[in-house]
Amino acid sequence: MSDTVTTEVPVYAGVAELRRIARELLDAGDVRVIIGWEHARRGARPVFITDAADADRLIFDARCVHNLVTYLNPRRDNVAELGKIGLVVKGCDAKAVAGLLREAQLTRDDVVLIGVRCGGVLEEAELPRAAPLGPENVAPRCFGCDNREPELVDHLLGESQPEPPRPLTTIDERVAALDAQPLEKRWAFWTEQFGRCVRCYACRQVCPLCVCERCVAEKSRPQWIEASPHPRGNLSWNITRALHLAGRCVDCGECERFCPVGIPLSLVNRKLQQIVAERYDYAVSDDPEHAAPIGDYRLDDKQEFIK
Amino acid sequence: MTSADPTRGTYFITEDDLRALTGELLGAGTEVIAPVALDVCASPSAIASSACLRPGVKPIDIEYRALESAAQLNLGSGLPVLSLKQYFLPEYEALCCWRQHGTEIEIEAVPTEFAPRVVLAAKPCDSAALAVVDKVMNWDYADELWNGRREATTIVNLACPVVDESCFCTAVGTAPDDAKGADALLTPVEGGFLMEATTDKGRALVEAHAARFTAEEGAGGAGARGRQAAEERAAARARAAANLEIDAASVRDWIDTHFEDPLLAALGVRCNGCGACSSVCPTCHCFDIVDEEEGIGKGTRRRCWDTCQAPTFTLHASGHNPRDSQNPRYRQRINHKFAIYPLKFGEVLCTGCGRCTRVCHAGQDLVEILQAIDIAARRREAVSP
Numbered sequence: 122m123s124d125t126v127t128t129e130v131p132v133y134a135g136v137a138e139l140r141r142i143a144r145e146l147l148d149a150g151d152v153r154v155i156i157g158w159e160h161a162r163r164g165a166r167p168v169f170i171t172d173a174a175d176a177d178r179l180i181f182d183a184r185c186v187h188n189l190v191t192y193l194n195p196r197r198d199n200v201a202e203l204g205k206i207g208l209v210v211k212g213c214d215a216k217a218v219a220g221l222l223r224e225a226q227l228t229r230d231d232v233v234l235i236g237v238r239c240g241g242v243l244e245e246a247e248l249p250r251a252a253p254l255g256p257e258n259v260a261p262r263c264f265g266c267d268n269r270e271p272e273l274v275d276h277l278l279g280e281s282q283p284e285p286p287r288p289l290t291t292i293d294e295r296v297a298a299l300d301a302q303p304l305e306k307r308w309a310f311w312t313e314q315f316g317r318c319v320r321c322y323a324c325r326q327v328c329p330l331c332v333c334e335r336c337v338a339e340k341s342r343p344q345w346i347e348a349s350p351h352p353r354g355n356l357s358w359n360i361t362r363a364l365h366l367a368g369r370c371v372d373c374g375e376c377e378r379f380c381p382v383g384i385p386l387s388l389v390n391r392k393l394q395q396i397v398a399e400r401y402d403y404a405v406s407d408d409p410e411h412a413a414p415i416g417d418y419r420l421d422d423k424q425e426f427i428k
Numbered sequence: 429m430t431s432a433d434p435t436r437g438t439y440f441i442t443e444d445d446l447r448a449l450t451g452e453l454l455g456a457g458t459e460v461i462a463p464v465a466l467d468v469c470a471s472p473s474a475i476a477s478s479a480c481l482r483p484g485v486k487p488i489d490i491e492y493r494a495l496e497s498a499a500q501l502n503l504g505s506g507l508p509v510l511s512l513k514q515y516f517l518p519e520y521e522a523l524c525c526w527r528q529h530g531t532e533i534e535i536e537a538v539p540t541e542f543a544p545r546v547v548l549a550a551k552p553c554d555s556a557a558l559a560v561v562d563k564v565m566n567w568d569y570a571d572e573l574w575n576g577r578r579e580a581t582t583i584v585n586l587a588c589p590v591v592d593e594s595c596f597c598t599a600v601g602t603a604p605d606d607a608k609g610a611d612a613l614l615t616p617v618e619g620g621f622l623m624e625a626t627t628d629k630g631r632a633l634v635e636a637h638a639a640r641f642t643a644e645e646g647a648g649g650a651g652a653r654g655r656q657a658a659e660e661r662a663a664a665r666a667r668a669a670a671n672l673e674i675d676a677a678s679v680r681d682w683i684d685t686h687f688e689d690p691l692l693a694a695l696g697v698r699c700n701g702c703g704a705c706s707s708v709c710p711t712c713h714c715f716d717i718v719d720e721e722e723g724i725g726k727g728t729r730r731r732c733w734d735t736c737q738a739p740t741f742t743l744h745a746s747g748h749n750p751r752d753s754q755n756p757r758y759r760q761r762i763n764h765k766f767a768i769y770p771l772k773f774g775e776v777l778c779t780g781c782g783r784c785t786r787v788c789h790a791g792q793d794l795v796e797i798l799q800a801i802d803i804a805a806r807r808r809e810a811v812s813p
Contacts, residue, residue, distance in 0.1 A: 163594070166791025167698045187790070191700065199696055199753040246789065257482035289481035319519055319733065323702030327790075339740050341718070348718040349520035349732040381704040381787050382509075383468075 135237060135279025139209065140176045142235060142276055146207045147173040152233050153204025156192050158185040164247035167192070171203065181209070181279075182251035186242045186260065188373035190217035190329035195226050207233040211242070212268030215407040216371035217329035219273055222409035224416065226332050229409075236274030241266070241285025244378075254286055261288040261295075262374045262387065273407040292391045299388060311356075317382040318355040320348070324362060324376035324386060330369050337361060363389040368397040368414045371405050439634060439641035440653060442620035443503065449637045450498035450548060459545035461515055463502040464493040492547075503549055503616075507591045511710030511781065512547065512554035513561075516577045520732035523573075523717065528725035540572040542580035546633065549586040550610060553595075553781040556602040557710030558583075559609030563773040564713065582629040583610040586621075587657075590664050594782030596672035596795055602779050604668055605661040615657040622657045668780070672795050674802035676766070676776055682805035683767035687759075691804055695797065696758030698790050703735030705784035705792070711765070711777045714741070736760050762797065 143155040147170070157179045159168035165184035170176055189208055192200045200206070210218060215236060221227040241254050241263035252258060263285035270277060290298075299307060322338065325331045338346045338358055346361060347354030362376075363386075370390045377386040397403050400423050401414040414422075441449070453460050466489040469480035479487045490506035492515065525536040547555075558578065565571040588604040597604055607613040611630030614621040622644060625631040634641055644651060686692060706712040716734035721727040734741060737758070742751045751757045769777035778794075785794050 161791055162793055162796055163785070163791065169697050197754070199694075199755040202753075203697075246791075319707045321703045321707045321735065322738070323700070323704045326700040326702035344718075344720070347720045348716065349720060349730045351520055354720075375789075379700070379702060379704065379789050381707055 136179070136181050138278045139181055139235065139237070140179050142278070143170060143176040143179055143207065144173040146233060147171070147176065151205070152207035154200075155179070155207040155209070155235075156189050156200075157181070157209035157235075158187065158189075164245075164249065165251075166246065169200075169203065179209070181237050183241065183243045183254055184246045184248055184251050185211070186244075186246040186374075186378065188214045188217055188327075188329055188371075188375050190214050190221070190373075191327055191375070193218065193221060193227055193232060194329060194332055196332065196334070205231070205233070207235060209235045209237060210271060210274065211237055211239040212266060212271040212407065213239075213262070213371055213373050214329075215271035215273045216268060216405050217373060219407045219409040219411075220330050220369055220371060220405070220413070221332070223411075223413060224330075224332070234271075234274040234276075236271040236277040238277065238279040238282050239266075239269045240282025241269075256286050256289050259286050259288050260374060261290070261292050262372050264288055264291050267404070268407055271407050273409065292387055293395075295385075296388055296391050296395065300392075311359075312352060314384050315355040315359045316352050318350055318359060318384060319382060320350040320355065320358065321381060323379040323381060324384075327375045327379045328366070329373070329375075330366060330371070331362075359384070359386075359389070363393060366390065367393040368401065368403060369405070370394065437624055438644040438654065439623045439625075440617075440620060440644050441614075441623050441641050445640040446503075446548075446614075446621060447498040447501060449640045450495065450501050452637060452640075453546055454495060454498065459543065460495045460501075460548060461492055461512075461545065462495055462500070462548040462550075463490050463504075463506065463508050464495065464500045465489070465502045465504070465506070466491055466493075492550075501548060503586065505589050505591065507551060507781065507783070508554075510708060511557065511783065512550055512583075513557065513710050513713070515547070515581075516558060516574055517561075517713055517715065517733075520730050521573065523729045523731055525728045526726060538573075540576045542576050544580050544582070547581060547583040547610075549614065550583050551588055551781070552585050552604055552606040552608070552610070552613075553588070553597050553602060553779040554710050555583050555585050555609035556597075556606055556779045557609065557781075560711055560769075560773075560775045560777060560779065561713045562609075563775060564769075567773075582612075582633050584612045584614060584623070584630070584633070585610040587613060587615040587661055588664060589660070590667040590671075591782070592786075593671055594785045594793075594795060595668050595780060596782060596798070597780035598665055598668040599672040599674045599798065600676055600776045600778050600780045604664040615661060617653040617656050619653075622653060672780075672798060674798050675805065676770070678805035678809060679798065679801050680767045680770045680776075682801060682808060683763055684771060686804070687763075689804070691800060692759045692762065694755055695762065695792075696754035696756070699737070699754050699758050699792050700790050701737045701739070701754045701757060703737040704787045705761070706735035706737060707733060708783040708787050710779060710781055710783070736764065758792075762801075766798070766801075 146152045155170040157168055158165050159178045160180050167187055167189055168178055222229060242260050243258050244260050264287050325336060346357045372390060374387055380386060397414060403414050450460055468487045468489050490502060490508045492508045492512055495501060522538050524538060527534045565574040585607055590604050602608055607626045611627040612623055612625045614623050625634050714734045714736060715731040717731045719727055719729050739749060743749045751760060765777040
């Protein structure tokens, strides 16, 4: 079914190569499972290919929004037990792999990385076919992407892609619009946004870098974060989540996409990225040797805020 | 205009009269909960929504809300993002408050009686879910908060034209024109709505606003409007059935006897375990109870929504977790809904609203999963003597 649909729609070059490499890796026993994307009833979604004969189910087009690195997360016992993974990654996803390597959650030999050259993705994966990218449908995070051809990979597929279009408003413009508001207005904005949180923790579950064995939100002795989804508990949960990702977040946008009540988490994440860039001159990359500020200490770290 | 005789079954009401009735209820201080179209682009979230910036149709969220005015009542076909569950089992609610005086503890109970309220234009899948959950809420313990809200609430359904390809109510024993769990059903017809009151509470609502209704000619709505309603309702049922047809009894028995089957045992591989499916589900009713301190020596015991998709749901104090990976956790979701609950209570714990499928960005698709189980179950039936 996927074949008939995907041949009619614009696909990134390299899909045939992707399927061939997947088949070869599985046939040779180099990996036991290829995690990539497929076309299903409601659109693109993650797929786990364990039989080389199924490799033709793999697709790559602008609906392949998902950051599949979440499946490398050490919490995922049921994925790990499938055996060695071959993972298809876009550049943003490769940054998350680097994050796991940097924090010793993974060793490089644990995974074969199949990189795809990316020209940006859509906001939504649940579409019957990929649409050409334009300002009105491109995922805003793709604008200005600095890693469209990941280096931390074993295979890099496809041809060089054009730059993603500029979205109607960029995330930076959205953050700036919010920053321009007085404190009370910003407080009112976030109080309302976090007020809607139902504490399903979808943001945490899908995050490739939320790797804690036991999340602070689940601790009851002492209880650091109130468990009920009332405004006070929601505020402490959302602030804790955001701060714990500061300088680690790779801007894959999955937390915001999975939020069932539509909290604009990309704005918090971007604000923290800006602060980390300004204070530590640090931007997340797919170089695992490039230590993140949260796990690094330097004598010249700015500390004037300590009074 | 002949006023309605509530001893008869079917009435006609114009949209104007339905809004006037809503206004009368609100005027009398009755809480009225109904679908409301929320202008996403007028809310602060618009800052993060490309859809609000692009030309053309702006996104609208439908949500059940306590109405502020009759004009807010949305009589369209959109499915509210969250089900009606939140008005019977709120996301969180206090069970009691405590205050410590030395070695004495003073407990303050919460009220379990509620003021009468009315739900208008409920989705049939949402009211049916309440009737299904009534069973467990009155099993070995009668849940006073649930029952108190159920008794205080009169629910009027609005027949649904079927929202999209993820709707499958007819496959799980309900229908887009069902009044299960509700007290009356509205069906859109030329010039207004046919209203059938199916319970005493529904009849009392008609009686209290008799001037707004006219008795429909022909018993059981056999007139022209009745025929129009019947045709549209049948067409909606056919649309739902085209999305998914399963034999729920075979599915139940197959799941019950195939716990270790690879089809059930490996369902959770793409699932992120986020539990968004449980949050939006009208029938998922599991809750956690937490004590939240508010200062020294006082606090509130609350219950809040929980999900079997979270590892902590089954984590024992010893550290052992009987459902220690997402595969058994996802199997539990399917098993509970389509085998355990039906075997215990005679009802499928799912009303086919499709919200879990629509909310899942990892692509877990209940329609596809039920289809696969149904095929496996039929195959088994075909070979067994």
